[in-house]
Amino acid sequence: MSRIVGILTGVLMALFPTKFLTTMQNLAVENPDDFVDRRWVVPYVRAEGLVVAVVCLRGGSAYRAFMAFIGAVGAVLLLFPRQYVEFGNRLAYEGSAPFEWRKRYLPGLRVCGAFFLLLAARALRTDDRDE
Numbered sequence: 341m342s343r344i345v346g347i348l349t350g351v352l353m354a355l356f357p358t359k360f361l362t363t364m365q366n367l368a369v370e371n372p373d374d375f376v377d378r379r380w381v382v383p384y385v386r387a388e389g390l391v392v393a394v395v396c397l398r399g400g401s402a403y404r405a406f407m408a409f410i411g412a413v414g415a416v417l418l419l420f421p422r423q424y425v426e427f428g429n430r431l432a433y434e435g436s437a438p439f440e441w442r443k444r445y446l447p448g449l450r451v452c453g454a455f456f457l458l459l460a461a462r463a464l465r466t467d468d469r470d471e
Contacts, residue, residue: 342459343403346396353389357382360389368425368445375435407463414456421449 353360361381365372395406416424425446429439 342407342463343396343399347393350389350391350393350396354386354393355389357385357389360385368439368442370440370442371437374437375429375433375439378432378434381432404464407460410456411460411464414453414458414460417449417453418457419453421446421453425449 361377362372365375369375392406395402422441425441426439
């Protein structure tokens, strides 16, 4: 099931990177119009989507390595959500105003981090039955 979600998410990111970014920005901050994507962000999201889709489609050792990475990201999100997104946003966006995080965004990232950890643990604990 997680591979199917990964494939679908990757395909959406690859086909609609600008829409994907806009949706994520609107979920995260109150002031998304105060920031401009750096030139490399949209092509990066498209490439990331392709990689995610292909890795999830292939399965095997690449998928297990990807899930280990997802688990590490989940741990960081769970423990340090503000630092994680502020670092990423400084890399990806230009703007002088501080990010005005939506009230439930950072707690939501902690939940997402816990979910990623559980997903990774499940995928790494069991054999890849979907191969």
